[in-house]
Amino acid sequence: MPKKKSNKLVIKRVEKLVEEEAYYAEKLHNVRYSYHHYSPDVQTFYVWQELDSPLPVEHYMMESLQDKVQEINPRYRIGILFQGDHPSDLEDEDG
Numbered sequence: 001m002p003k004k005k006s007n008k009l010v011i012k013r014v015e016k017l018v019e020e021e022a023y024y025a026e027k028l029h030n031v032r033y034s035y036h037h038y039s040p041d042v043q044t045f046y047v048w049q050e051l052d053s054p055l056p057v058e059h060y061m062m063e064s065l066q067d068k069v070q071e072i073n074p075r076y077r078i079g080i081l082f083q084g085d086h087p088s089d090l091e092d093e094d095g
Helices: 002-029 059-072
Strands: 033-039 044-049 077-081
Touching: 002 033, 002 044, 002 059, 033 077, 059 077
Parallel strands: 044 077
Antiparallel strands: 033 044
8 A cells, every 4th residue: 555655646746747847848848738647557657738739749848857757766757648649539530
């Protein structure tokens, strides 16, 4: 049980980091993104590019976030989900 609790604390910590870095990214790069989820299988935290983001989110814009996340654990990575990556956006056009 302690491991699950520590994982939840890490996820909350990363969510806060994403929120802070997203604020700065909006000012510096004119992009909008938010925390989406953590995948323990690949040790990756995913952010979701907001649909109203003026520009596409790119990995170089998230270097500061990546560095901060890797201070928590060097194996952690940041991934970006774009419009069309969300399961509800992948519905069959016929039905």
